[in-house]
Amino acid sequence: MIRNEETICAPATSGSGAIAVIRISGSRSLKICQKIFTPADNKIKFTESKGFTVIYGDIHDGEEVIDDVLVSVFRMPHSYTGEDSVEISCHASRYIQGKILELLIENGARIAAPGEFTQRAFLNGKMDLSQAEAVADLVASSSEASHRIAINQVRGGFSAEISKLRSELLRFTSLIELELDFGEEDVEFADRSELRSIVIHVKELADNLASSFRLGNVIKNGIPVTITGKPNSGKSTLLNALLNEERALVSEIPGTTRDSIEDTIIINGLEYRFIDTAGLHDSSDIVENLGIKKTHEKIIQASVILLVDEVTETPELINKRADIIRDGIKGSDKRLIILINKIDLGNQNNISFLKEKISLEAGDSLLFISARELTGLDDLKVKLGEIIEKDRISPENIIITNLRHYEALIHVSESLKRVINGLDNKIPEDLIAIDIRQAIHYLGEITGEITTDEILGNIFRDFCIGK
Amino acid sequence: MIRNEETICAPATSGSGAIAVIRISGSRSLKICQKIFTPADNKIKFTESKGFTVIYGDIHDGEEVIDDVLVSVFRMPHSYTGEDSVEISCHASRYIQGKILELLIENGARIAAPGEFTQRAFLNGKMDLSQAEAVADLVASSSEASHRIAINQVRGGFSAEISKLRSELLRFTSLIELELDFGEEDVEFADRSELRSIVIHVKELADNLASSFRLGNVIKNGIPVTITGKPNSGKSTLLNALLNEERALVSEIPGTTRDSIEDTIIINGLEYRFIDTAGLHDSSDIVENLGIKKTHEKIIQASVILLVDEVTETPELINKRADIIRDGIKGSDKRLIILINKIDLGNQNNISFLKEKISLEAGDSLLFISARELTGLDDLKVKLGEIIEKDRISPENIIITNLRHYEALIHVSESLKRVINGLDNKIPEDLIAIDIRQAIHYLGEITGEITTDEILGNIFRDFCIGK
Numbered sequence: 001m002i003r004n005e006e007t008i009c010a011p012a013t014s015g016s017g018a019i020a021v022i023r024i025s026g027s028r029s030l031k032i033c034q035k036i037f038t039p040a041d042n043k044i045k046f047t048e049s050k051g052f053t054v055i056y057g058d059i060h061d062g063e064e065v066i067d068d069v070l071v072s073v074f075r076m077p078h079s080y081t082g083e084d085s086v087e088i089s090c091h092a093s094r095y096i097q098g099k100i101l102e103l104l105i106e107n108g109a110r111i112a113a114p115g116e117f118t119q120r121a122f123l124n125g126k127m128d129l130s131q132a133e134a135v136a137d138l139v140a141s142s143s144e145a146s147h148r149i150a151i152n153q154v155r156g157g158f159s160a161e162i163s164k165l166r167s168e169l170l171r172f173t174s175l176i177e178l179e180l181d182f183g184e185e186d187v188e189f190a191d192r193s194e195l196r197s198i199v200i201h202v203k204e205l206a207d208n209l210a211s212s213f214r215l216g217n218v219i220k221n222g223i224p225v226t227i228t229g230k231p232n233s234g235k236s237t238l239l240n241a242l243l244n245e246e247r248a249l250v251s252e253i254p255g256t257t258r259d260s261i262e263d264t265i266i267i268n269g270l271e272y273r274f275i276d277t278a279g280l281h282d283s284s285d286i287v288e289n290l291g292i293k294k295t296h297e298k299i300i301q302a303s304v305i306l307l308v309d310e311v312t313e314t315p316e317l318i319n320k321r322a323d324i325i326r327d328g329i330k331g332s333d334k335r336l337i338i339l340i341n342k343i344d345l346g347n348q349n350n351i352s353f354l355k356e357k358i359s360l361e362a363g364d365s366l367l368f369i370s371a372r373e374l375t376g377l378d379d380l381k382v383k384l385g386e387i388i389e390k391d392r393i394s395p396e397n398i399i400i401t402n403l404r405h406y407e408a409l410i411h412v413s414e415s416l417k418r419v420i421n422g423l424d425n426k427i428p429e430d431l432i433a434i435d436i437r438q439a440i441h442y443l444g445e446i447t448g449e450i451t452t453d454e455i456l457g458n459i460f461r462d463f464c465i466g467k
Numbered sequence: 468m469i470r471n472e473e474t475i476c477a478p479a480t481s482g483s484g485a486i487a488v489i490r491i492s493g494s495r496s497l498k499i500c501q502k503i504f505t506p507a508d509n510k511i512k513f514t515e516s517k518g519f520t521v522i523y524g525d526i527h528d529g530e531e532v533i534d535d536v537l538v539s540v541f542r543m544p545h546s547y548t549g550e551d552s553v554e555i556s557c558h559a560s561r562y563i564q565g566k567i568l569e570l571l572i573e574n575g576a577r578i579a580a581p582g583e584f585t586q587r588a589f590l591n592g593k594m595d596l597s598q599a600e601a602v603a604d605l606v607a608s609s610s611e612a613s614h615r616i617a618i619n620q621v622r623g624g625f626s627a628e629i630s631k632l633r634s635e636l637l638r639f640t641s642l643i644e645l646e647l648d649f650g651e652e653d654v655e656f657a658d659r660s661e662l663r664s665i666v667i668h669v670k671e672l673a674d675n676l677a678s679s680f681r682l683g684n685v686i687k688n689g690i691p692v693t694i695t696g697k698p699n700s701g702k703s704t705l706l707n708a709l710l711n712e713e714r715a716l717v718s719e720i721p722g723t724t725r726d727s728i729e730d731t732i733i734i735n736g737l738e739y740r741f742i743d744t745a746g747l748h749d750s751s752d753i754v755e756n757l758g759i760k761k762t763h764e765k766i767i768q769a770s771v772i773l774l775v776d777e778v779t780e781t782p783e784l785i786n787k788r789a790d791i792i793r794d795g796i797k798g799s800d801k802r803l804i805i806l807i808n809k810i811d812l813g814n815q816n817n818i819s820f821l822k823e824k825i826s827l828e829a830g831d832s833l834l835f836i837s838a839r840e841l842t843g844l845d846d847l848k849v850k851l852g853e854i855i856e857k858d859r860i861s862p863e864n865i866i867i868t869n870l871r872h873y874e875a876l877i878h879v880s881e882s883l884k885r886v887i888n889g890l891d892n893k894i895p896e897d898l899i900a901i902d903i904r905q906a907i908h909y910l911g912e913i914t915g916e917i918t919t920d921e922i923l924g925n926i927f928r929d930f931c932i933g934k
């Protein structure tokens with residue numbers, strides 16, 4: 001276990017709730033707290049407290065009482081960081097929190113760097129690197145799907161998969177390196193055909209994991225959706241209808257109300273991120289008038305394009321607008337949903353006529369809605385849910401969401417491709433061994449068995465303070 | 468102890484930190500948690516856990532793990548509410564918090580009303596009503612001074628004072644009522660002159676407490692300051708200079724950064740609230756041009772008026788503007804500080820000349836500053852600090868901040884005034900007893916010995932959820 005001499009502290013909660021938690025970790029945690037904390041029960045010897053106990057008492061600055069608090073004690077190695085740790089649960093006043101941190105610093109602690117608690121957990125062997133990274137994703141997860149992927153990763157699902165691949169490769173390299181040690185004796189410990197099939201198998205798994213990144217990334221960051229269409233077709237009415245429904249749902253549970261003004265919506269456990277919606281309220285948002293270039297710009301980041309038109313529009317114009325969009329998404333797996341809005345203003349004949357005359361290509365959808373009267377929105381939600389392969393999000397299925405992991409897996413795949421080529425072309429063992437070593441290296445980078453200060457620095461600087 | 472059959476739950480933290488705490492209280496707290504929480508150590512029988520212990524484990528929804536959490540257990544009566552209570556410390560993801568609350572509700576808890584935890588603490592005799600009220604003030608306290616008053620009150624300083632007054636009166640009424648029982652026998656158990664001196668003493672104390680309300684109120688809500696002066700005299704530069712200095716200070720301690728865009732500044736432990744600053748950036752903010760009415764409107768809510776003028780201005784005009792303000796604050800204890808700004812653009816002669824020619828009245832101050840070059844701001848801060856009697860804010864000095872307490876104390880004082888008049892005018896004992904009873908009643912309302920559902924409802928509805 002790596003022992004860090006410095007004791008760190010930071011607020012672990014933020015905002016303006018009823019209570020706040022300040023977290024302290026390091027070998028001197030209890031000694032530092034003792035100087036500012038007096039248990040209400042004077043029989044308690046604080047520095048001798050057992051782990052997993054809570055002690056009630058006062059935080060004081062000399063004679064002056066700052067707050068009455070609950071202090072939870074954790075003892076090395078049975079804590080989040082693996083070090084002696086203390087959590088002070090105080091009243092959430094900004095003044096009290098600032099004062100307690102000030103007192104901790106005066107008595108020898110220092111403010112933690114972002115993610116430093118989790119970094120210490122990693123360095124002390126409490127979790128591997130991909131688990132540590134997933135902690136940040138878990139804290140940030142806002143939908144059922146993004147949560148499920150993050151908690152699977154925190155609980156080591158992904159790490160176990162990577163370790164399995166790595167140990168299969170390790171077994172073979174050790175055999176090959178044994179051969180190399182024997183030099184010119186021309187013995188063969190490693191069965192070449194078995195090696196080949198194992199390398200192919202590992203490469204397949206790495207490719208599969210890498211290919212899950214696209215799905216994982218949109219789940220983690222929200223599925224990007226663009227709403228487009230001619231002026232006054234009801235684009236902003238539609239967006240507001242979707243937002244309001246979700247906000248009403250969310251606000252049923254107090255404390256979970258979203259204060260964000262971002263246009264994100266959670267539908268059936270998936271988060272959708274509506275991009276470039278700033279222009280929806282003015283009349284400049286157009287498919288036809290502003291031309292093809294502007295439309296293509298709008299759809300470039302989206303996975304789904306909602307083209308909103310009116311039930312009284314001619315099918316020719318609708319088809320023309322749809323074609324402009326199709327032209328921009330050609331060859332990608334972006335999906336087009338044509339929404340014929342304002343069906344409350346039309347009749348069944350309008351709808352039947354459009355159904356017949358609007359041409360759809362594979363993957364396109366056509367829905368009839370009234371954003372104003374909230375008609376057809378459920379169908380739209382079902383359709384949005386079909387865009388991604390939701391079945392893949394299960395505890396058994398590992399989905400990666402992290403660009404660093406994706407890049408490492410691509411490197412693994414490339415190295416293994418060279419190994420397969422090498423085997424096919426009877427390249428000397430020592431060269432093949434280098435490529436296998438490289439694949440092992442990149443797998444080790446994911447879990448942190450191989451790491452550098454730079455990698456660690458990059459990973460943890462994006463964490464919040466107190467985590 | 469009052470036992471409430473319903474078990475309540477609520478988030479106790481808010482915002483987006485590393486961890487979040489969900490609080491549960493009521494007789495079924497542990498039973499409900501047991502259904503969704505599994506300790507990592509399977510030897511632990513959760514529902515038999517002792518108070519003040521922390522248990523590590525998983526929150527699950529059926530088979531699916533939602534989060535790994537720390538659960539703190541508190542046992543009746545040794546908890547905040549006096550009931551069995553549980554605090555779940557989970558990752559701060561919005562999804563996780565919502566899910567855990569959902570699971571608790573599914574299993575029989577209900578969402579707590581605002582302040583319901585504290586209300587239960589009061590009903591279960593863990594604190595009196597004035598202490599319960601101070602909990603909300605403590606959570607909201609943002610300056611050293613407002614914190615000090617709140618923590619004194621939470622710790623029962625004010626309650627002890629009120630109880631003392633009340634018991635002195637109680638002793639005497641019981642003697643008087645004894646006399647009434649003896650009816651026409653004309654015995655006198657209560658010494659009238661002693662009673663008179665005690666009533667005078669209690670009334671004095673009640674008056675003193677009531678008179679502390681003005682100070683307490685500005686400390687709690689921030690001392691209101693208005694900045695006024697002619698266009699381009701540097702009013703907004705001054706405000707920004709003050710705001711920036713404080714923000715730089717605050718941001719040294721991470722997690723305590725203020726996200727508010729309110730114009731409040733903490734100087735030497737006191738909060739100043741700059742009111743009506745919206746107009747500072749345009750040129751319509753004027754003393755002379757807009758006339759007397761507008762100026763008086765601006766200063767009506769302020770305790771301190773900063774009149775900003777330029778070093779190159781004529782003393783006649785400055786005096787004229789100062790007079791308009793003085794006219795508006797006549798008879799109040801509002802204070803005028805004349806700030807001669809832009810001294811970097813003037814010379815010592817300008818300053819000497821103005822010093823000589825600007826006329827000051829009792830309580831006025833004259834300072835020379837450069838808001839742009841941050842000169843003289845420390846003098847201004849010292850001057851602002853002198854506005855209120857800071858010495859009064861000590862643990863020994865009770866300061867009231869609550870309008871309800873103030874009104875009750877005024878009632879106490881009025882009742883006791885009638886008692887003194889009654890004694891002086893030899894009014895019959897039974898009438899005097901009514902007024903003493905009334906004073907006792909109002910003192911009891913403060914601490915909650917006498918209360919109604921309506922009073923409780925009014926008090927706790929302003930609390931945050933989870934407190």
